[in-house]
Amino acid sequence: MPIVGVTGDVGAGKSALCGELAKCGAHVIDADSVARALWDDPEIRRKAEERWGKGFFDAPRKEMYAKIAAKIFGDDAEYDFASKLLHKKTMENILSQARSAGGVVVAEIPLLYEGGYEKLVDFVVYAACGFEKRVGRNAKRSWSAGEIERREAHLLPREEKIARADCLLVNDGSEEEWREKARSLWRKISEGELDKSEASC
Ligand SMILES: CC(C)(COP(=O)(O)OP(=O)(O)OC[C@H]1O[C@@H](n2cnc3c(N)ncnc32)[C@H](O)[C@@H]1O)[C@@H](O)C(=O)NCCC(=O)NCCS
Numbered sequence: 001m002p003i004v005g006v007t008g009d010v011g012a013g014k015s016a017l018c019g020e021l022a023k024c025g026a027h028v029i030d031a032d033s034v035a036r037a038l039w040d041d042p043e044i045r046r047k048a049e050e051r052w053g054k055g056f057f058d059a060p061r062k063e064m065y066a067k068i069a070a071k072i073f074g075d076d077a078e079y080d081f082a083s084k085l086l087h088k089k090t091m092e093n094i095l096s097q098a099r100s101a102g103g104v105v106v107a108e109i110p111l112l113y114e115g116g117y118e119k120l121v122d123f124v125v126y127a128a129c130g131f132e133k134r135v136g137r138n139a140k141r142s143w144s145a146g147e148i149e150r151r152e153a154h155l156l157p158r159e160e161k162i163a164r165a166d167c168l169l170v171n172d173g174s175e176e177e178w179r180e181k182a183r184s185l186w187r188k189i190s191e192g193e194l195d196k197s198e199a200s201c
């Protein structure tokens with residue numbers, strides 16, 4: 001069975017798409033969760049504490065992630081440090097989960113192209129959504145337009161990634177319409193109809 005990679009714009013609806021694919025029966029692997037959990041890895045923590053100071057991680061989980069986000073997203077050197085620390089282990093973990101999973105595997109990987117995860121997957125779906133819509137939708141998790149821009153500043157241009165992806169799905173309608181696009185994608189995956197030569201799925 002092929003591994004389908006899902007990437008896309010920050011806050012575009014990747015998780016919502018993958019949530020619906022999971023309901024359809026896909027085994028979904030979430031790279032964000034894998035990478036976040038790695039901040040508990042003793043070797044990673046030791047290296048980060050050497051750089052950021054002992055006690056840096058002594059905070060409740062939500063606060064700790066916010067501290068890491070503040071540390072890395074506004075500073076290229078810290079961002080590169082964190083990326084080098086996390087990508088190899090994130091990739092190994094995704095690969096091992098994919099190998100032991102049965103059936104159709106869908107891997108949600110925001111940094112699929114930036115982190116070199118492309119080689120793990122057989123087919124790439126790009127979830128896209130216009131900036132203004134994303135600002136509105138992500139406000140409920142207290143993300144400002146600036147937070148979306150701060151994260152996206154580290155990513156490759158979306159046009160380049162859309163051109164490289166095998167399939168573009170645009171989340172410009174209602175949540176139900178987005179779920180229907182997920183179900184339609186699922187039908188194509190499970191019927192073996194995904195075709196890299198198609199411009200769109
Ligand atoms: C900094 C952290 C702790 C912030 O956690 P937070 O709960 O705020 O965000 P979460 O992990 O849920 O990510 C939400 C979204 O932010 C964007 N994002 C996450 N990491 C990055 C990154 N390194 N570069 C750009 N955007 C990113 C993605 O669109 C992602 O889907 C966390 O994002 C992290 O550890 N990121 C670095 C690890 C990484 O490379 N993750 C992506 C794996 S492909």
Ligand SMILES: Nc1ncnc2c1ncn2[C@@H]1O[C@H](COP(=O)(O)OP(=O)(O)OP(=O)(O)O)[C@@H](O)[C@H]1O
Nearest residue numbers: 009010011012013014015016137138173174175178
């Ligand atoms: N079609 C839609 N209409 C309204 N809200 C939506 C729609 N699709 C997604 N959302 C909302 O937009 C927000 C972002 O969606 P989601 O978390 O799925 O995006 P994401 O691409 O996974 O984000 P991230 O980059 O953090 O991984 C969520 O609050 C979600 O409920």
